[in-house]
Amino acid sequence: MKVVKDAREALQGLESGMSVMSGGFGLCGNPEQCIKTLAESGIKDLTIISNNCGNQGRGLAALLQNRQVSKVICSFIGGNPDLATQYLAGEVQVELNPQGTLAERIRAGGAGLGGFFTPTGVGTAVADGKELREIDGRLYLFEKLLKADFALVRAAVGDKLGNLRFYRTSRNFNPLMAMAARVTVAEVDTLVEVGELDPDDIHLPGLFVDRIFEASHENPIEHRTVRTREAR
Amino acid sequence: MKVVKDAREALQGLESGMSVMSGGFGLCGNPEQCIKTLAESGIKDLTIISNNCGNQGRGLAALLQNRQVSKVICSFIGGNPDLATQYLAGEVQVELNPQGTLAERIRAGGAGLGGFFTPTGVGTAVADGKELREIDGRLYLFEKLLKADFALVRAAVGDKLGNLRFYRTSRNFNPLMAMAARVTVAEVDTLVEVGELDPDDIHLPGLFVDRIFEASHENPIEHRTVRTREAR
Amino acid sequence: MSWSREEQARRAGAELKDGDIVNLGIGLPTEVANYVPRGIQVMFHSENGLLGMGPFPYEDELDPQIINAGKQTVTLAPGASLFDSALSFAMIRGGHVDVAILGGLEVAQNGDLANWMIPGKMVTGMGGAMDLAGGAKKTLVMQTHTSKTGESKLMDRLSLPPTALGCVNRVITELGVFDCCGDHFLCLELAPGVSREEAVARTKGELRFAG
Amino acid sequence: MSWSREEQARRAGAELKDGDIVNLGIGLPTEVANYVPRGIQVMFHSENGLLGMGPFPYEDELDPQIINAGKQTVTLAPGASLFDSALSFAMIRGGHVDVAILGGLEVAQNGDLANWMIPGKMVTGMGGAMDLAGGAKKTLVMQTHTSKTGESKLMDRLSLPPTALGCVNRVITELGVFDCCGDHFLCLELAPGVSREEAVARTKGELRFAG
Numbered sequence: 001m002k003v004v005k006d007a008r009e010a011l012q013g014l015e016s017g018m019s020v021m022s023g024g025f026g027l028c029g030n031p032e033q034c035i036k037t038l039a040e041s042g043i044k045d046l047t048i049i050s051n052n053c054g055n056q057g058r059g060l061a062a063l064l065q066n067r068q069v070s071k072v073i074c075s076f077i078g079g080n081p082d083l084a085t086q087y088l089a090g091e092v093q094v095e096l097n098p099q100g101t102l103a104e105r106i107r108a109g110g111a112g113l114g115g116f117f118t119p120t121g122v123g124t125a126v127a128d129g130k131e132l133r134e135i136d137g138r139l140y141l142f143e144k145l146l147k148a149d150f151a152l153v154r155a156a157v158g159d160k161l162g163n164l165r166f167y168r169t170s171r172n173f174n175p176l177m178a179m180a181a182r183v184t185v186a187e188v189d190t191l192v193e194v195g196e197l198d199p200d201d202i203h204l205p206g207l208f209v210d211r212i213f214e215a216s217h218e219n220p221i222e223h224r225t226v227r228t229r230e231a232r
Numbered sequence: 233m234k235v236v237k238d239a240r241e242a243l244q245g246l247e248s249g250m251s252v253m254s255g256g257f258g259l260c261g262n263p264e265q266c267i268k269t270l271a272e273s274g275i276k277d278l279t280i281i282s283n284n285c286g287n288q289g290r291g292l293a294a295l296l297q298n299r300q301v302s303k304v305i306c307s308f309i310g311g312n313p314d315l316a317t318q319y320l321a322g323e324v325q326v327e328l329n330p331q332g333t334l335a336e337r338i339r340a341g342g343a344g345l346g347g348f349f350t351p352t353g354v355g356t357a358v359a360d361g362k363e364l365r366e367i368d369g370r371l372y373l374f375e376k377l378l379k380a381d382f383a384l385v386r387a388a389v390g391d392k393l394g395n396l397r398f399y400r401t402s403r404n405f406n407p408l409m410a411m412a413a414r415v416t417v418a419e420v421d422t423l424v425e426v427g428e429l430d431p432d433d434i435h436l437p438g439l440f441v442d443r444i445f446e447a448s449h450e451n452p453i454e455h456r457t458v459r460t461r462e463a464r
Numbered sequence: 465m466s467w468s469r470e471e472q473a474r475r476a477g478a479e480l481k482d483g484d485i486v487n488l489g490i491g492l493p494t495e496v497a498n499y500v501p502r503g504i505q506v507m508f509h510s511e512n513g514l515l516g517m518g519p520f521p522y523e524d525e526l527d528p529q530i531i532n533a534g535k536q537t538v539t540l541a542p543g544a545s546l547f548d549s550a551l552s553f554a555m556i557r558g559g560h561v562d563v564a565i566l567g568g569l570e571v572a573q574n575g576d577l578a579n580w581m582i583p584g585k586m587v588t589g590m591g592g593a594m595d596l597a598g599g600a601k602k603t604l605v606m607q608t609h610t611s612k613t614g615e616s617k618l619m620d621r622l623s624l625p626p627t628a629l630g631c632v633n634r635v636i637t638e639l640g641v642f643d644c645c646g647d648h649f650l651c652l653e654l655a656p657g658v659s660r661e662e663a664v665a666r667t668k669g670e671l672r673f674a675g
Numbered sequence: 676m677s678w679s680r681e682e683q684a685r686r687a688g689a690e691l692k693d694g695d696i697v698n699l700g701i702g703l704p705t706e707v708a709n710y711v712p713r714g715i716q717v718m719f720h721s722e723n724g725l726l727g728m729g730p731f732p733y734e735d736e737l738d739p740q741i742i743n744a745g746k747q748t749v750t751l752a753p754g755a756s757l758f759d760s761a762l763s764f765a766m767i768r769g770g771h772v773d774v775a776i777l778g779g780l781e782v783a784q785n786g787d788l789a790n791w792m793i794p795g796k797m798v799t800g801m802g803g804a805m806d807l808a809g810g811a812k813k814t815l816v817m818q819t820h821t822s823k824t825g826e827s828k829l830m831d832r833l834s835l836p837p838t839a840l841g842c843v844n845r846v847i848t849e850l851g852v853f854d855c856c857g858d859h860f861l862c863l864e865l866a867p868g869v870s871r872e873e874a875v876a877r878t879k880g881e882l883r884f885a886g
Contacts, residue, residue, distance in 0.1 A: 025723040025724070025742070025744075025746070025760075026742070026746040028723070028739065028746070029740065051760070055746070074800065075800055075801065075803070076799060076800040076801070076802040077798060077799060077800045078800065078802075079746075088798065096800045096801060098801050098802075098803070098804075098805040098806050099722065099760070099764065099801075099802050099803040099806060100722075100763075100767060100768055100803065100805075100806035100810075101805075101806070102760075103759075103760035103761040103763070103764050104343075104761055104764065107554075107761045108348070109558075110554060110558050110560075111336075111550075111553075111554035111557055111558045112350070112351060112554065112558035112599060113348050113349060113350055113557070114348075114349035114350070114351070114367035114368070114370065114372035115348065115349050115367060115372075116345050116347065116349070117345060117347050117348070118344070118345055118346070118768065119344060119346070119768065119809055119810075120768060120806045120809055120810070121805050122809075122840065123787075123837055123840035124805060124836065124837050124838065124840075125792075125836050126801070126805065133346065135346035135376065135377070136377075138346065140345075140346035144367065144368075145367070159543060161543040163543060163545055166432070166757070167432065168431075168432065168725075168738065168740045168751075168757055169721075169723050169724050169725050169741055169742050170740045171724050171757055171759050172723055172724050172759065172760050173760045174759070175759045176759055176760060176761050179558060179560070194542050194543040195542040195543060199400075199516070199540050199544040199545050199546050200397070200398070200399065200400065201433050202545035202546075203432075205545040205547060205551075205555070206507075206543065206545070207485045207509075207555060207560050207561075208555075208560060219739040219740060220739065221739045221742075221748060222742070222746040223742075223745065223746050223747040224737070224748060225731045225747040225748050225749070226731055226732055226734050226737060227730060227731045227732070227733060228733070228734075229733055257513075257533075257535070257549075258531070258535040260512070260528065260529060260531050260535070261529065283549070287535070306589065307589055307590065307591050307592070308589040308590070308591040309587065309588060309589045310588030310589065310591075311535075316587055320587065328590060330590050330591075330592070330593075330594040330595050331511065331590075331591050331595060332511075332549075332552075332553030332556060332557055332594075332595035332599075333594075333595070334549075335548075335549035335550040335552070335553050336550055336553065338550075339550045339765075341769075342765060342769050343761075343764075343765035343769045344767075344768030344769035344770060344810060350557065351557065351599075352557060352594050352599070353594055354598075354628075354629065355576075355626055355629035356594060356625065356626050356627065356629075357581075357625050358594065391754060393718070393754040395754060395756055398546075399529055400514075400527065400540075400546055401510075401512050401514050401530055401546060403513050403546055403547065403548050404512055404513050404548065405549045407548045408548055408550050411765065411769060411771070426753050426754040427753040427754060429756075431727070431756050431757050434757075437726045437756040437758060437762075437766070438718075438726075438754065438756070439696045439718065439726060439766060439771050439772075451528035451529055452528065453537060454535040454536075455531075455534065455535050455536040455537065456526070456537055457520045457521075457536040457537050457538070458523050458526060458537065459520045459522060460523075461522055
């Protein structure tokens with residue numbers, strides 16, 4: 001069965017030197033328990049594939065602080081002093097991808113495609129060493145699929161077959177990464193019985209999920225922006 | 233505003249010689265009113281992009297019977313005597329795509345990608361004249377994006393901003409085609425006010441839909457297969 | 465003696481494992497749904513956008529908008545999900561479907577499959593066959609061992625246009641069960657009353673026997 | 676005299692049309708949300724997977740799982756929808772976003788944009804900037820006309836690494852509104868009290884005037 005007790009059980013088989021995709025945009029929609037458990041594990045030399053690799057010292061930044069990460073494939077490192085420092089010191093390799101290209105490479109990995117041609121990055125540093133091709137009068141770059149050993153994703157609700165529903169902007173990269181790994185682990189706010197989710201409203205079919213467990217989440221806020229009723 | 237009165241108004245600007253995507257798998261999930269209106273229009277020389285181009289003399293087969301179609305891009309023509317006859321007589325050009333390749337080419341068109349490498353079709357007639365490439369030790373074919381002048385799609389529920397929900401296996405190619413056309417027309421069983429759909433449960437965001445109208449649908453059955461309680 | 469279609473379907477069903485995601489082709493493979501071994505649960509994938517296909521509906525359950533890839537009315541099993549055609553084929557092409565059971569016109573000993581066209585005769589299009597044959601983790605073919613005119617359909621090399629190359633793991637015919645091993649077929653099992661000599665005589669490729 | 680940041684944002688808001696799908700970059704562009712002209716409705720797209728971004732929440736509406744691409748807490752407008760990052764960038768790359776309003780470090784008269792890195796200084800990554808700049812139907816840049824040291828940021832050609840080539844339609848600075856026309860900038864409007872001479876002096880590319 002796919003249901004496991006906790007993150008420790010879910011991460012069985014994740015070893016030093018592996019590649020790990022982690023869902024989330026900044027700190028929103030992160031697989032918090034998996035990250036915490038990884039940070040306590042002593043596993044090192046990881047390649048992390050994630051849009052931001054944590055932020056403000058939190059999330060995946062904990063793995064950076066522990067020197068567990070040797071390479072990061074991401075789109076944005078602003079607001080992440082741990083990553084910026086180790087990158088500039090040459091301690092961590094960073095491969096920057098345009099955000100849409102990162103999402104699409106992961107999707108290609110999950111969908112069994114070898115790669116694709118995108119207009120994003122033509123004429124920029126991103127194009128260095130990549131094939132350029134004109135298709136129907138427009139210039140495109142070749143970008144390759146991206147896969148990983150493990151994908152750690154977070155969802156709002158899941159059933160025991162691994163069918164998932166995401167909540168609001170916590171969706172982001174989570175469903176894509178779930179498709180693109182050898183082993184996909186999902187941590188969910190609420191685990192329900194099979195049949196409780198409407199078949200039309202499953203965001204990610206369960207065949208992409210190998211292990212699932214229920215966990216509580218802190219949902220930290222990065223930039224707390226509010227308005228006051230008076231200002232209305 | 234996106235809401236139009238009926239199929240006639242929705243198809244304004246659709247002219248002879250254009251390319252038209254039509255959602256549906258066989259007769260399931262077809263934009264029935266749009267097809268009917270097209271069949272009565274006298275418009276001809278159409279390129280139809282659709283998984284089956286109708287079936288059993290129904291659906292898009294009406295356009296074939298009227299000799300309104302000059303080319304069909306599809307994956308399957310079995311069970312479609314109108315198409316098979318005209319194809320064999322050289323009256324209609326047929327471009328066969330593996331079904332997954334057809335879906336992905338349409339998605340690429342909608343997603344702004346120039347094309348992609350797929351393993352499907354390597355070593356077969358589908359590969360004729362196409363680039364072959366080895367990526368990470370596996371062979372792939374290059375396939376190009378596909379776009380159209382009009383996309384005719386059918387959904388269960390839509391709101392006045394064009395946000396759509398599909399029902400059961402009527403989803404099929406509909407959301408993909410909606411992304412890939414210059415003008416996308418959606419006909420829905422039920423048109424609701426903005427705000428009535430849960431934002432997490434919109435299958436296709438409204439920015440892909442240009443015109444929307446409410447229509448009733450016959451939902452014909454191709455192969456009526458049932459079991460009897462006795463046989464349980 | 466050889467296996468009936470039912471026995472063939474039952475034998476194919478025995479290939480399934482608990483938790484498998486299974487796509488059944490049109491025709492004989494569809495019958496396998498009736499022979500899932502007791503005690504295991506599998507999910508049937510239908511490439512028109514359904515995971516968790518249930519049996520045919522009772523009259524009062526009939527819904528024209530719930531169909532399988534053969535355009536037959538079906539039902540949803542518990543835990544079913546619906547999705548668009550691009551995601552459906554992402555599942556197939558991406559290796560997320562464990563077993564595809566397909567019909568065949570010819571299988572070659574190197575695993576090449578032909579099942580989508582006969583030049584000058586059958587014009588149907590490949591539909592999802594090319595994606596399915598090449599994409600599933602394991603591809604099983606169910607077909608008759610020979611044609612109506614007695615010619616072998618288990619070949620040293622294909623005579624018909626291929627659907628996908630090197631994709632077939634195992635073939636189940638009325639004579640037995642055969643693995644595609646590259647330069648030969650390996651017979652794992654013969655139907656009761658079928659002799660090795662008969663199997664060899666009716667196989668155009670090289671046939672070896674296990675054990 | 677020249678425009679304040681507020682006036683710049685108001686001027687950018689005047690570019691919006693009823694029904695537009697609009698993506699606002701981080702920083703000054705975000706302010707444009709406060710200056711949508713009366714009588715028109717636009718939908719704000721946020722590339723982290725939200726169409727229909729509403730204003731910042733009241734305290735009692737605060738939801739950590741509703742954020743924009745700047746990771747600020749926001750709300751959902753009526754008719755909003757959520758989706759994954761691949762679909763979000765399919766919208767952008769596929770030309771389904773009508774207007775992107777982005778910050779800039781430099782704009783060249785041929786429409787090239789630099790806004791993602793300063794070699795040796797700023798290391799943040801491009802995030803969604805390259806997709807947005809090149810993908811929207813219309814790309815508008817809001818930036819200061821010159822750097823703090825007085826050097827023009829409207830260039831004959833970029834000195835910084837490009838974000839996307841030939842993508843910028845219009846630049847709004849504190850001095851006025853300028854179109855990228857290939858071999859020159861075309862000034863459509865000057866802020867009150869800004870002279871043509873001053874605009875020319877502070878523009879490194881060739882500057883022409885409409886009318």
